Amino acid sequence: MFINMISFAQDIPVKAKTINRSIADSLVISSDSLQTPILSEKKQDSTLIDSIKPKKELLENIVKYHADDYTKFSQKQQKLYLYNMARIDYGDMNITAGSITIDYTKNTVYAKGIIDSIEGYTQKPVFTQGSNIVEPDSIIFNTDTKKALIFNSKTEQGEGTVIANITKKENDSVYFLKNAKYTTAENLEDPEYYIKLRKAKIVPGKKIVTGLANLFIYDVPTPLGLPFGFFPQSEKQTSGVIIPTFGEQNERGFFLQNGGYYFAINDYIDLAVLGDYFTNGSWGTRLESTYAKRYRFRGNVGFRYENLITSERGFEDYSRGTIYNLRWSHSQDSKANPSSRFSASVNLGSSNYYRNSVNQVNSGAFLNNTLASSVSYSKTFEGEPQVNFSVTATHSQNTNTETINMTLPTFQGSVGRMYPFAGKNGSKKGIIQNVNLQYNLRGENRIQTTDSLFFKKEMFDYARAGFQHSIPINTNFKVFKYFSMSASTNYNEVWAFNTINKSFDASNRQTVTETVNGFDTFRTYNFSTSIGTTIYGMFNFEKEGKDPKIQKIRHVMRPSISYNINPAFNKYYESAEVINANGLTQSELDVILENRNLEFTRFEQGIFGVPGKNFSSSMGISVSNNFEAKVKDKDSTATEPKKVMLLNNLNFSTSYNFAGDSLQWSPVRMTGGTQLFKDKMSINFGATLDPYALDSNNNRIDKFNIDNGGSLFRLTSANFTASWSLSSKKGDKKDDNNDPGIDENVRSGGRDDDLFGVSQDFANQQINPAKDKENEEPSELYNYKIPWNLRVAYALNYSNSRRQNEISSHSLMFSGDIELSPKWSVGASSGYDLKNSGFTYTQLRFERDLLSWRMNFSWIPFSARTSWNFFIGIKSSILKDLKYEQRRQPDIRL
Template sequence: MYSSAQDTNKRSKSLAAPTQDTTLVKTDSLKVHSTELTEKKQDSTLVDSITPKKELLENIVVYKATDYTTFNKKLQTLYLYNEADITYGDINIKAGTITINYSKNEVYAKGILDSLGEYTQAPVFTQGQQVVEPDSILFNTESKKALIFNSITQQGEGNVIASITKKENDSVYFIKNAKYTTAENLEDPEYYIKLRKAKVVPGKKIVTGLANLFIYDVPTPLGVPFGFFPQSETHTSGVLLPSFGEQNDRGYFLQNGGYYFAISDHVDLAVLGDYYTNGSYGLRTESSYVKRYKFRGNMSFRYENLINSERGFPDYSKSTVYNIRWSHSKDGKSSPNSRFSASVNLGSSNYYQTSTNQSNNANRLNNTLSSSVSYSKSFQTEPEVNVSLTATHSQNTNTQQINMTLPTLQASVGRVYPFAPKTGSKKGIIQNISLQYSTRGENRIQTTDSLFFKSEMFDDAKVGMQHSIPISTNFKVLKHFSISAGASYNEVWTLKTIEKYYDAVQQETITEELSGFDAFRTYSFSTSLGTTVYGTKSFEKEGKSPKIQAIRHVMRPSISYNINPAFDKYYDTYEVVSADGLTTSDIEYTRFEGAVFGSPGKTFSSSMGISLSNNLEAKVRDKDSTATEPKKVSLLNNLNLSTSYNFAGDSLQWSPVRMSGGTQLFKNKMSVNFGATLDPYALDNNNRKIDKFNINNGGSLFRMTSANLTMSYSLASKSGDKKDKNEDKDHLDNIMSGGRDDDMFGESQDFSNPNRYKDKDKSEDIPSEFYNFKIPWSLRLAYAVNYNNSQRQNEISSHSLMFSGDIELSPKWSFSASSGYDFKNQGFSYTQFSFERDLLSWRMNFSWIPFGTYQSWNFFIGIKSSILKDLKYEKRLQPDRQL
């Protein structure tokens, strides 16, 4: 308890109250009341010139503590002990003990010692979005300044550990002997950048004087006389620092330096460049854009001017390569009746083989680059109308041939049933008659890599349009058979035709191209009969429950008949004179040769097609005793057989029997697909097919001309099963570039991407303190074999095994590899090894291609955090591009 006392003055004698006169005085009723004469009217605009005295505290102080709260009235001091909590405006302080001095407007907070003598309940100072965790803090409520001792403050992705911090105001801090780190263990960080003196503007920047790197408190010579750390909470524009290194054929280089433009919240732009001391250089622009619930996409353009060796040397060469990538996707909910998408990958055919700033193995080993940009719209009419506009691009990197359609127009009208009833279902032949209209127009361009984006690429463009009106109907006979019949009318328009004649002087056939509108019309008829046959074999017996309870076989046989008339009216002839000038012969041709949609057929065709598809399933007793139903297991997903017979043919009327099938084994971890071609006709002594059945020529019923088998199998430990590579953006980009989802071609590396070594998500399940003896691993196998015997060569045309896998040797070490073996040529295919070490806040990676055309290696060590991504070391040996 606390009490105080003081002296009081003696009381003075009281004065007697004046006596009141009881004499009544008569007042005049007309006399104005005295108060009305003395009252003054107050001016509402009058402001008091005397400023009111400022309150001792501008805000209400809310405080609490667990053990006790006391107030010293004489010292004007409030004491809070154990789990003390005080809130003053936007400031909150939590600590073991808090002392508030009202006379000095100061708040002092610190922790307390527990029974074991350990310092606990260290202060937590919060002001707005800023949180500081010091050992102790002294704060002035009037000036808003503070002295903070041994504080830890989060700034962006990193933390600042300072011995002394002076809080100047809400937006400026001065620190001394501080550590800046992105390590998780702040009590003993594995690395930090020591800041002797620095100024911190929370959420904006850190400006420091002399700073250098420490690794486990050991100083390194890596330092700067002054530094700037951006700490913006939103994306902002800024300089992208380049990385440096050396190449054996281009000298020293600076790569991936440039500027980042934060244009808006929806779009950004990065401009990057490379420079090599032998004169080579590269430029790149990369942009990403997104609008929520509307669309998203990214674009990139890369250009490189590459110089090999030195001018005057025999191996000197100079070349330019470029590549354009664009990906765009639209949210289907934004406009259900229209859609726009783009997937573009085009450029120089040798870009992925010669580029010095990326190693995209998928595109290196893939011979085709393809692009597609499309827009489609549906009109909700009756019938529905669909229109689409598409531009496509296909490029062969070996032949450097490019095929494009600029554009392709497609339109269709929904199926119409003119004889269908207004209500109820359609029955019979007449009511099921339907017709449809569709059209397709193309502007097809075929050019080469050297003429791409030049006016010459349009010289040989071909334009055409095709109209199609199919009419069909279907009905059932004998309850179990389904019959469909139809006819199709086609009309083809073209703007270019040809004319051929024989030049007797030059003794060669001359083909002239004619410009102008022309068209041809064709029609065809078809019908088919099909049914479905179900067969089930049950193995269940009374009182017994076998493991295989039943097998179900589903067969779908089908017979079709097609008629294609001969349209020889569109064919002409020209006369060819032999070299002796005596013999002549007529050569038949059509002026529509080489048209976009082909030419009309001149041969009558009447053929019958036969096909049979099979599906085999089994019902197996479930291992789970609580399951009430047996489990379905697929034994054979499909087994298809097909052939045809041409009634109008004069020989070789039967076509080869084509067989294909596939299934899934071992809980769908193994995929098996196979196929074969069986020819019923024999070969003569010159290995040419003759009109004689093979069985009548001393052979078997069929002659196998080709066969193929592919298998893929995935194995993984229990931990490895949790990995989902499809969620990895780099993995998806590998697939889009022509790679495989099982990384058989290795992992691609884009050296211009600073986030290619990003931190992986760690599993939250920690079974014990010790490392799990079941080492996580995964293995993926792909086997393929092809057999060819079309002309009695009886050979394995290709035979290979590809594999890729990874293993986590320890919680921090991992190893991955991808390779393959060619059994036909007896050699290893493209092989890549990768070693990775998790160094807590750092990451180390070494990838190695030990042999082959792309023999190279790359070593990288750097900080995971994007704020310090430029703090890295990278060394690589580029492959010999001349190969």
């Protein structure tokens, strides 16, 4: 084998002479201080400054898609087909539907449902973008322009839903609709009412603006409509007008009531300004504000003022008056500050406000007899001993007598209990180690005035101030193993800044009292001790071979004997000076002075009482009893008998005064109470038994009644009260705390139930809480269990202190509600005065749940406040001004 090969070679070049780097180039000039920067080739790239912009990507976001049956892509048509439980995620947009088609050439997404042979049209599209959710029959969406056409859609907007045949989505913030329906009904397939919007524009989360719109009820058009409308859709509270109600009153003409403006100030506080106007000139205003800060505090403030005019000027029955009321409630969260607390509960104003007010919101509180207020701040300083102080302003007002008592302010301070003789290890055993003491301080500035002087400078003219210091010293110990004994003494010191001086004007035969300004004080002390024990008894009814229903009765008795000594502090008493006795003989003066007690103490008008004048040495006796039974349980699987309370308490008490010269025994006071029928019925009773007899003038004499031919005791007074709450199993679920009418009663100082009626201000009540539809059992024809509840209160008082032998008061109060059907409820509040044979204040209530609507009717059939109130309106707060209200107010004369 011969191989032809051709080879080539390269000559190695000869090395040249190297350049000496140390020799400077003669052509190099000294370098410039400002060197020219070297330009980067990347910056000089001509493509970066090309005037032709690159083409935009076909899709801006990643498309995520899924389908249960199949996913098919057509290369020729540039379309993606998804079928059955299809889903697409594109940016903040999400579409789920039965069938979805994506056209990449037109940048459109077409979604629709699928037709099932059994269920029909199913898997309708659900379009979600941001917080907006649309449920149409089908939708065409452009991913480039973000515009869409939506067919037969249902869109939630605030509390309502918009149902539209065709909806054009302009962008993320604007929708245009044609022939749409706006409703708050739950059944969107067949809404009981809707507002038809011929043309509308929706800005999600902000507003709905519409052209011609009118109300339809079950697809029947009504003449109630507007040429244009505006529906706010803010998720936060917004300010707006409150539409008033209208009506007529015989004495004051036509009126507009409870209209005004709501100010949504911020997230923590709001304000509602409401007003009333009558055509005869009467008017009223209400300011209501609620505030809250999480984990800190919450409260509400309300001020009401009414200028009431009866009849017309120039007529004989013309009258005019003003009434007002101020309410404030403030509570502090327990987490805010564990060592200090501020609270307020204020209800003050005109004594006749609730009786004369013409506003329906006050109808449930006109029977209030007392207005009370309290504003307090307390602080605790932890340590050993603990120190506490509080500052309180109180107010109490009797609406019948128009008397007002106030403390501005009351200061209370205390130093915690100290054990000076306790062991070093902290043990407290025996009479000495258990000795303890504490210090209490109370200061008051007390004012008593009337309605006419309230908030005027004259109310301070009779203000009285003072301080009281007290140091109680106590100890307790065991004696004879089973007896507990305690002993205590108390030192009391009172500071006064005003005292009095009395003198007797003999010529005018009257006592003259003068006020003396200046600091003064008195000191008192007393001693007391008590001994008591607990005795247990068991009555066993179980016998061999027998199994009785009542097996055992347990009796717990706690007898106690106490002894008290109160010294006489005669040094603080003196006799009044006799003046102007000229012209009177000594015998005439003696007769005058004999018929008058001129001994007094200068501390008589003090706010902390007076020092005791007479020595007192008394013994107190009391016995408390408790009865409990063990009965056989109806449950055969129970291993222990069931405990049943027979009597919660049965107490007897009296006292004997060793230092008295007559009538040494005090009347025996008996009290008791129990709960029956699984605590549904509460019973309380009491009686006073006097051991002494009466003379012919019905005055007590120092002679026992049994020695006077009578019984051992005279029954001088007795009382019996009972309250019973009955309800069916479903009616038992009613919670009065969620009833806005009951809440209004409590804020006005009334009862926490509806025995005296509730507020009739239906238009401003909160929306009734929705019922639990899931747990609601379907009704059966002719076998429906009607929910109901009934509250009964019975009171009886007997008086016989001076042989009057009379029933001083005898009444029966009752209230209840009955749900005739799932949508109809009837309620009533009334009572009967058994002594005077007449019905008390009566209120009948009817309510009909009309699904999205609410209808109320309240009727007071008789009394001076005869009236009725009819209301029908939409439950939703966004449309609560769509209502009709008609009322007949009581003709209240000032």
